[in-house]
Amino acid sequence: MTNQISQMHDEPKKVLVLGGDGFCGWPTSLHLSKRGYEVIIIDNLSRRNIDNELEVESLTPIRPMGERIKAWKEMTGKTIRHLNIDLATDYDRLYQTICDEKPHAMIHFAEQRSAPYSMKSPRHKRYTVNNNMNATHNILCAIADSGLDIHLIHLGTMGVYGYGTAGVKIPEGYLDVEVKTEQGERVEQKILYPTNPGSVYHMTKSQDQLLFQYYNKNDQLRITDLHQGIVWGTNTEETSLDERLINRFDYDGDYGTVLNRFLMQAALDYPITVHGTGGQTRAFIHIQDTVRCIQLAIEHPPAEGDLVMIFNQMTETHRVEDLAKMVKELTGGEIAYVPNPRKESAENELHVKNDLFLSKGLNPITLNKGLLEEVTDVARRYANRADLSKIPARSVWTKEQQAGVPVQIEAVTDQT
């Protein structure tokens, strides 16, 4: 993989990073800025506001946007701009920014991305649907309206498929099916891989796919949809340059991913709690590989007239129980098995097709190689900042569960 943009002699290519203050968006912004892209972040800081609402904080001491950008300038001489625009409501400023800046590509991270948060209450369900649908639609509508040829890259999730579909390998977005006509003939069709979302959050990602399909068909927008696995790890080459550039590490019951929560439990000498049998299989990718994948996606846009390009963005799969064992081995913690707050199969296998990124020369960071660093440089280092009471997951999926759920359950499935 090359770290250069193709036309270094030209003007730097401009990218808008939507949701660039978030866990994936911030390191992506730095990665691209470092490689010569001109980066403009659009983010309404809603994720930080949700931290306020939930009375939690990133384990790592993330700095305000202004300080982050200033530190980056100091360390590298490079300028990143930030616009505080609510993409779900402020269409006019989004549209004006696109027309003024004429970006080469837009990377869309700006959605409410926690499944448990999306299930907390009617207000949270409604916020998730409203925010995610309107943000995605506004972005598509504004690009079409601008008349500019902008490549849109969106982050989806493999979770839309509900995991594990009768031994069928999760393809990269489309499914070839045969249907019978009235005459009994078999006809081949290529369809969007049918989804089976397991939370309101995942449901909005299925709806996003319909929006992409439509704007691609009607307005010929070039779109890449990356169906991402669970992102692990905290820092990248760039966020490690200075503590003021440090990336977010969520460990609370709503936003903490399964692995982060295992790490925290171990660092704090808590039992590592596995939901159900731990037989659920999940796909993973390190944050450093996420940012490299996104650069790859920018450099390989779909051709004019192509369907939405859908890729799986993951590098390895693990059973939840095996993750717990890995963490236990590194830290010497204990494993405890607790009931599962989700409606999902107890066990599943996961077969994922991810040829593309591997074929482009991505040499992934495996859990094997990267996990120890997370334990020492993040979980143990900042353990004193942790609020133990925030680790349990209290969101449940249905009313019946609400009535019966033991409040002390430590939920540690994946959240996104």
Next chain:
Amino acid sequence: MTNQISQMHDEPKKVLVLGGDGFCGWPTSLHLSKRGYEVIIIDNLSRRNIDNELEVESLTPIRPMGERIKAWKEMTGKTIRHLNIDLATDYDRLYQTICDEKPHAMIHFAEQRSAPYSMKSPRHKRYTVNNNMNATHNILCAIADSGLDIHLIHLGTMGVYGYGTAGVKIPEGYLDVEVKTEQGERVEQKILYPTNPGSVYHMTKSQDQLLFQYYNKNDQLRITDLHQGIVWGTNTEETSLDERLINRFDYDGDYGTVLNRFLMQAALDYPITVHGTGGQTRAFIHIQDTVRCIQLAIEHPPAEGDLVMIFNQMTETHRVEDLAKMVKELTGGEIAYVPNPRKESAENELHVKNDLFLSKGLNPITLNKGLLEEVTDVARRYANRADLSKIPARSVWTKEQQAGVPVQIEAVTDQT
């Protein structure tokens, strides 16, 4: 078909008619009220406000809601209540109403339903997505949150399939497909019939399906989704009782359906304008049959634990050109062929499965039998109220069309 509700001796069953001031909702409300149901209409009158925006009016002199309800009381002694609630934004009042009234069923007509309107400008696209997604989601969320066992009946459209799918009969919602596993085995799956929506409006109906699928799965809501053809005709038994009860007749370029616009052109001695070759085939149902179908749907709810029941709600199909000829024959008008403002195939066949409603004994009103009444009792009778300048369709589907579209085109495809 029986016109009685099953338990006449019990309390009258209560239904909420969402969008009950609209073209389908108003006659449905009267039909059900007449048959002993207690009817509460929720409608924010947005459709009348859109008439103001577009500077058009129903050809028929529809009365304000208060007067409609008063006339109904005078004619039948029956009470219908109306609550002005915006379902897309006012969740709390919706939820409170559901908890207070504990309806047996809710019928959801309350969406922006014109494809050309949904394509007029970014503002119209965004309004359609925002209104339709939030209204449908709020309704589902509120039913789930109430914990009540309420049957939700929604009006969808067969238009989501993009019409004419390689000779495959449009099934009632689901498709049996065979997929190959990694081992080369063939596995049978039942999936939501894949959609191919042709406008932002149709796209929201595809998204609705995902919302229904999800809330049915997670919260066991009972849901019937009626994929309706183009509704024709104006009045039903009940709306004919008194002129103050008259139903809406839209003939403008945005909300007028293909047939209504043909009728108006003929009544005003205009040429009947057919888009393209007129080879597009569409499905139709008379408004009187719509209201009977909805009563049938109320009386045959899905069982607990059933998937979303999806039925096609139509009674006959016609090629657009043949419709024009029918109208011509009744009125002596002339046919003119003009370019098509839509992105769609010039010709298509349509094979629709609609066994269920026919099997329940529905004896439909055919165009053959009902069209003359529309000509004499509606189109000619109120022709003097028509604003000729509003008949042309000016919405186009893409920017390129916008540049080139001749403004005098008379667009007469179906709108919903």
